[in-house]
Amino acid sequence: MTKPPTRIQLRNRTAILDAGLDVFSKYGFRGSTLDQIAQAAGLSKPNLLYYFPSKEAIHTALLERLLENWLAPLQALDPKGDPVREIVDYARRKLTLSQNYPRESRLFANEILQGAPRIYDTLRTDLKTMVDGKAAIIKGWAQAGQIADIDPHHLIFSIWALTQHYADFDVQVRAVLGDKPPYDGAAVFLDTLYEKLLRP
Amino acid sequence: MTKPPTRIQLRNRTAILDAGLDVFSKYGFRGSTLDQIAQAAGLSKPNLLYYFPSKEAIHTALLERLLENWLAPLQALDPKGDPVREIVDYARRKLTLSQNYPRESRLFANEILQGAPRIYDTLRTDLKTMVDGKAAIIKGWAQAGQIADIDPHHLIFSIWALTQHYADFDVQVRAVLGDKPPYDGAAVFLDTLYEKLLRP
DNA sequence: CGTTGATTTGACCAGTTGGTCAAACCAAGA
DNA sequence: TCTTGGTTTGACCAACTGGTCAAATCAACG
Numbered sequence: 001m002t003k004p005p006t007r008i009q010l011r012n013r014t015a016i017l018d019a020g021l022d023v024f025s026k027y028g029f030r031g032s033t034l035d036q037i038a039q040a041a042g043l044s045k046p047n048l049l050y051y052f053p054s055k056e057a058i059h060t061a062l063l064e065r066l067l068e069n070w071l072a073p074l075q076a077l078d079p080k081g082d083p084v085r086e087i088v089d090y091a092r093r094k095l096t097l098s099q100n101y102p103r104e105s106r107l108f109a110n111e112i113l114q115g116a117p118r119i120y121d122t123l124r125t126d127l128k129t130m131v132d133g134k135a136a137i138i139k140g141w142a143q144a145g146q147i148a149d150i151d152p153h154h155l156i157f158s159i160w161a162l163t164q165h166y167a168d169f170d171v172q173v174r175a176v177l178g179d180k181p182p183y184d185g186a187a188v189f190l191d192t193l194y195e196k197l198l199r200p
Numbered sequence: 201m202t203k204p205p206t207r208i209q210l211r212n213r214t215a216i217l218d219a220g221l222d223v224f225s226k227y228g229f230r231g232s233t234l235d236q237i238a239q240a241a242g243l244s245k246p247n248l249l250y251y252f253p254s255k256e257a258i259h260t261a262l263l264e265r266l267l268e269n270w271l272a273p274l275q276a277l278d279p280k281g282d283p284v285r286e287i288v289d290y291a292r293r294k295l296t297l298s299q300n301y302p303r304e305s306r307l308f309a310n311e312i313l314q315g316a317p318r319i320y321d322t323l324r325t326d327l328k329t330m331v332d333g334k335a336a337i338i339k340g341w342a343q344a345g346q347i348a349d350i351d352p353h354h355l356i357f358s359i360w361a362l363t364q365h366y367a368d369f370d371v372q373v374r375a376v377l378g379d380k381p382p383y384d385g386a387a388v389f390l391d392t393l394y395e396k397l398l399r400p
Numbered sequence: 401c402g403t404t405g406a407t408t409t410g411a412c413c414a415g416t417t418g419g420t421c422a423a424a425c426c427a428a429g430a
Numbered sequence: 431t432c433t434t435g436g437t438t439t440g441a442c443c444a445a446c447t448g449g450t451c452a453a454a455t456c457a458a459c460g
Contacts, residue, residue: 008407008457026314031230034448046450047408055448106313109368113306113313114226116371123375131376148396153377154389158362160369165361168309171316175323176331177353189354196348196396208427208437234418246420247438255418401460408455416447425438430431 012051015041017065020058025106028114029059063111063118066104071127073097074156077134083141084198091159091190098167099183105167131156147198155197162190212251215241217265220258225306228314229259263311263318266304271327273297274356277334283341284398291359291390298367299383305367331356347398355397362390 005013019040023032034055038045052058073093077086098105111119131153138152166173166186173182205213219241223232234255238245252258273293277286298305311319331353338352366373366386373382 006406006457012407028228028231028310028313030232031228031314033446035446044409045448046410049449050407053449109309109313110228112369112372113228113309114231116375120371120375123372127372128376128378150392151385151389154385157365157373157376157386158389158393161361161365162358165357165365169312169360171320172312172323172327173357175316175320176328176357178328180353185351185354186357189351189358192350193358193393193397197393206436212437233416235416244439245418246440249419250437253419403460404458406455406457409451409453411451411453413450414448417445418443419445420443421439421441423439423441425436427436428434430433 009051012041012043012047016043016048016051016058017062020062021103021107024059024062025103025110028110029055030114060118062107066108067119067122069097069101069104070108071130074130074134077137079137079140083138083146084195087138087147087155087159087198088191088194091163091194092187094159094163095166095183095187095190098163098165102167102170105164109164109168145200148200150197162193209251212241212243212247216243216248216251216258217262220262221303221307224259224262225303225310228310229255230314260318262307266308267319267322269297269301269304270308271330274330274334277337279337279340283338283346284395287338287347287355287359287398288391288394291363291394292387294359294363295366295383295387295390298363298365302367302370305364309364309368345400348400350397359394362393 016037019037019042020032022040023036026032027036032055034045034048037055037058038048041048048058052061073090076093077090111117116123135152135156138147138155141147142149142152166182170182216237219237219239220232222240223236226232227236232255234245234248237255237258238248241248248258252261273290276293277290311317316323335352335356338347338355341347342349342352366382370382
């Protein structure tokens with residue numbers, strides 16, 4: 001019989017996760033310290049460890065929450081929908097995700113850069129299964145002549161790469177663009193790109 | 201009157217830089233330790249610091265060497281060449297770079313993810329200047345009707361994103377593809393993509 | 401108000417970190 | 431062979447790391 005979390009527990013747990021996301025997404029697991037996270041959360045270090053048993057536990061909690069939301073937009077790709085529209089919409093959803101949750105994107109990027117030590121298994125099983133499934137759908141569309149004949153796996157990679165780039169390389173993108181805000185132009189560009197690429 | 205480096209100096213300096221590249225590209229600056237680098241280089245920690253004054257110095261040396269090679273392939277984009285071919289060739293060069301120097305790509309990615317603390321200035325000045333210049337060339341091609349009318353900045357970003365993805369997210373790409381090697385398919389995909397995108 | 405359980409913290413610990421230094425070692429030319 | 435200057439290392443240090451713990455504080459309910 002587990003007790004329901006108190007108001008304070010709820011507030012502090014979310015504050016810690018938010019602070020952890022800030023720090024981990026910037027410096028990766030090894031490069032982040034509990035002191036940094038504690039300070040960002042406005043708590044003392046021992047107080048952090050009252051809510052989470054270890055640094056690892058905070059990181060794991062963040063990654064788990066991330067993976068759920070990360071796989072969702074691809075899941076929504078509908079085999080019964082209009083092919084080009086389905087793919088363009090997926091790219092749009094991913095771009096919106098980059099815009100609204102850049103820290104999550106960077107947390108994921110950090111994890112992958114370091115060799116995905118904590119989520120490699122999920123990638124190899126859950127992610128691969130889902131991607132293979134969606135790739136088969138896209139392949140079907142291509143064979144039916146509804147879209148151009150391109151490699152569906154690399155198509156999916158391209159959506160990941162193009163959209164996450166705006167979150168992960170945000171600093172560089174803004175440094176090059178100067179004052180111009182990135183996301184309006186990016187959305188137009190992506191729309192055009194996938195229209196042209198996919199139309200048979 | 202600086203003395204020329206001895207044979208031993210040359211060997212150890214390159215060994216250290218190579219080891220540093222290994223470690224920094226995986227864990228970022230803060231997440232990497234001198235002990236790790238020393239061990240990877242086959243040297244003792246004090247011996248490392250005989251050749252480089254600090255951890256920072258190793259990292260800086262790597263970043264400087266990187267930036268030279270990083271900006272080169274875009275520099276080679278020739279205003280007098282055939283537009284579509286010039287851009288496709290640039291994408292190819294970048295993809296080859298990802299394939300042959302994935303650690304360099306990841307070192308760069310780590311630096312950007314962390315907010316580019318050490319190279320932000322270079323990005324804002326040198327990189328921006330060069331990108332703006334090349335963007336103007338591409339814009340010119342578009343206005344002359346030689347290629348389709350797309351935003352040149354985002355076109356360049358797309359080449360960066362698509363090619364570096366294969367180096368930076370290597371683990372994920374391979375986890376999803378299984379046994380299939382990534383780069384053959386990637387090359388074909390990129391060729392098709394930019395052909396279709398750019399043809400007027 | 402008093403009590404009880406949740407919350408917070410200062411003091412502390414052992415291991416790791418980047419970095420120093422004097423002493424030892426070694427290669428090669430005289 | 432001896433000398434000299436480049437090279438290597440063990441011992442060491444102060445600061446920081448993740449984590450512990452007992453004691454203090456707080457919130458809320460009867």
